[in-house]
Amino acid sequence: ERRGRREKREEREEGGERKEESKEREEARRERRRREKTEGGRGRVNKKIxxxxxxxxxxxxxxxxxxxxxxxxxxxxx
Incomplete structure (x- = not known):
């Protein structure tokens, strides 16, 4: 029972780390979009077509x- 609590706490902390990673990724994506808009004045290029x-x-x-x-x-x- 004691071990179970510790495992749960570790999982929760791991989830927090994941959340931070996704925030960083989101921020990087936003920055990239902003840069694409400003550079060259062409706006965002649809990569597919x-x-x-x-x-x-x-x-x-x-x-x-x-x-x-x-x-x-x-x-x-x-």
Whole structure:
């Protein structure tokens, strides 16, 4: 019975250590997110499909189209 109490106390202390570890992990994750947001101004990249890269590609194509349209209008063959 005495041994059981000691084991329970050790388990409780172990749980506290685990809680601290998860807090540290959470804090590190938050820090990483904040850094990703500030660096490069691209925001958080969806790791699975690279969502921001897709958006950038879309913007680039859109710019190309508008440039082409401008050239055509200047030439007069729109």
């Amino acid at each position: 690279g969502e921001t890269e897709k958006r950038e590609g879309y913007k680039r194509r859109k710019e190309n189209v508008s440039e082409e349209r401008g050239k055509r209008e200047r030439r007069g063959d729109n």
